[in-house]
Amino acid sequence: MATVTMTVNGKSVSGEVEGRTLLSDFVRNNLNLTGTHIGCDTSQCGACVVHVDGKAVKSCTIFALEVEGSTVKTIEGMANPDGSLGVVQQAFQDNHGLQCGFCTPGMVMSAAALLDENPNPTETEIREYLEGNICRCTGYHNIVKSIQAAAVAA
């Protein structure tokens, strides 16, 4: 076991982890931030996407110890300071961009990273960016619409 320290959603946190502990497991099990979901075991589905130092990362592909000293943001950190839904989150609600909600945290984190990189993406650019996030419910139609709406609202 080793101690890892990082900043998660603006708070400094530390915990005891094994070398093999994934960031996704650390966030869920040590920090009880269960908004980050595990949908596969081959780093394909994207339900576990978080931001590490501002970049979208599948948290199941990275060990907790690798993000020592980094700044991590999870879905729990995406709300406005007053607790209301942030721009991307609100766009997903307004446009029915989610159904069962399981892929949603990863989708929102990927969408936010996309809009950071490209504030006015085309539909094609949105669809290509979401290549690493699988949704089984929505057929992506309303996810694309949500991200377009978030781009306008931002």
Added chain:
Amino acid sequence: MPENGIGASSVRREDIRFLSGNGKYTDDINVHGQKYVFFLRSDVAHGKINSIDTSKAEAVSGVVGIFTGDDFVEVGGLPCGWQVTDRFGEVMKEPGHPVLAQGKVRHVGDPIAAVVADSLEIARDAAEVINVDLEELPAVVDMKAAVEGGTLVHDEIETNLCYDWGFVEENRDAVDEAIKSAHHVTTLELVNNRLVPNAMEPRVAIGDYDASNDQSTLYTTSQNPHVIRLLMGAFVLQIPEHKLRVVAPDVGGGFGSKIFHYAEEAFCTLAARKLRVPVKWTASRTESFITDAHGRDHVTKIELALDENGMFQAIRTDTCANMGAYLSTFSTSVPTWLHGTLMAGNYKTPLIYVNVKAVFTNTVPVDAYRGAGRPEATFQLERVIDKAAREMGMDPVEIRRKNFIQKDEFPYATPVALEYDTGDYDATMDKLHEIADLDGYEARAKASREKGLLRGLGINCYIEACGIAPSNLVGMLGARAGLYESATVRVNATGSITVMTGCHSHGQGHETTFPQVIADMIGISEDQVHIQHGDTSNTPMGMGTYGSRSIAVGGAAMVRATEKIIAKAKKIAAHLMEASAEDIELKDGSFSVVGTDKSVGWGDVCLAAYVPHNYPLEELEPGLEETAFYDPANFTFPAGAYACEVEVDPDTGKVDICSFAATDDFGNVINPMVVDGQVHGGIAQGIGQALREHAFYDENGQLLSGTYMDYSMPRADDLPSFVVDHSCQTPCTHNPLGVKGCGEAGAIGSPPAVVNAVIDALNKGGFDVNHIDMPLSPSRVWTAING
């Protein structure tokens, strides 16, 4: 469009928790002191277990318990919920389905042993040192080979044939004769490819046991917690309902795969009782692929007889349906009563005969997946119609229209036992023409040709039987359960309402849409209504959510309970206003005496019910809470017409979906935004089936597409945006909301549209290709083009 109540596109209230990371899925639940289970699963498709040596594993520090099939001899096997009777009057073969393998393993993924330990890692490490002497046997994977005999999946039933079902058996000779004497017969052999439902949330089960009151609790990823409690309690573990609570909290998608009672649920519940510790299992995605029930997997020959004018005379089908290694909960009903009864489609075919042979193989069990039998029926019918149109030189839309059941012919009794209550198939086809811009097709085709691509247009119809189901009818057909739904409407003292429903929402949005109905009935804000579901301890016994049944059956139960509430509330209001109950009118949340200016508000009446100081106690009980169980009189029959345009690259065989348009008649619609979303998702799954997805087994019974790297899930850049419309509405005549259900339509209607479009593209491009089996991968399309 209204802003509140029925017909409003209210945004979903449940989204706030899902979007902020506050959803509570089963894996988010941790019970104090819980241990973790890892299942040692068979890596061969068929084998004899000679011995299992767990001694080394028992010595691993942190191991709490190890179980094998021997520990489960005393409990029942996993039950099948539907008994099918075959053509000869014999009941189906129903081999046992043990919780942990006993003597033999029958598919890759069959559980051999289970290790419970302090951590998942310890459990997994310990499982690795369990020594299983497993003698591999030849596997039977191909259905034709299985029917012919040789290797038996279950030795004790001496056959791999579960049943040989004929429907309608009395029509068999007449159908044969009609086909023999027909002007034209179109024949098509096709495969409905095996799929993995792939809800994004893997299955999870947590068993907990409270010795202080002998109470077991199972937290599980289920679409129907009451059904799991009944099946597991009564048939597997013999725990009475009052000692067993099943909780299905937020569930991350189901699509059918979370209807069924699975071995892991029974295991965790029993292991928790035996070990006196909570036991948690979370499936890895790899486990999901080899343990979640798969879908479809039919091989079919269909013949359509037509007269010289293209009128359908008869249909004969011959299908082999894969059951996999064991009978999953509702597996037997899917290729029979959910498939054969739909073979009339939207058309007036007078004679139909359906033969289905259900077959055991050394593969994962197959059961209901979004549509369940109806996509298989629709696919073969709508494909053979397209082929017939081509053979007879007719337009594919024209041949459909002339065979449609006309709107003035409802109710319409089909030759396959259903009575459609309403429909207007020309209206949906007309609407499709408009929203798919079919008039502009030729210009788009020209543009494709200029790019060197082949463009095709596929159009088809579908009908489905939803709102599952009238209990007495399905009972006669072999169902071992009733299929009513329940609702308790509890009005609180200050006027807010809690609805406890037996339905379960796992993406459908019930928490938003069900309150819209009550808000409309009473005239209060939707915000005042809360929906409670998913816990057997605080909801009435109900059958859950599948078969597009929630609003049609569960919504109807809620309406009935609310009607009782209103009737009682009117009596209270009458007392408060010293009037007769017959003269009381409820409008916009206010009770008034007709013809006077007297009124009393909803909140005042509710308060009077719970603070009965001025209350007709001699006539009425205090309180305002009512329960209703609703058993539907008939199925509902959503129907529609779909159009798909594709471009095929003749050099590579790659198919691109250029556009997809859907017109659906769902009857009345509660929340158009939610309904659109349901159709989008269904279409995506149907396109996935048509172009990408395939649970592919090799001849040894190994699942070759067992990860997301191999099983091609549709991703955002594989799909277009969709054009959907549900403005053609012929309301259901037999439920109080006039609703039909919308959850499965997209998945039912879309595969034939895609395949019809590709075949159209190839033929228009000069390639004489009649059919390609799904998924239409580039290699399959290229091979078809290049012979």
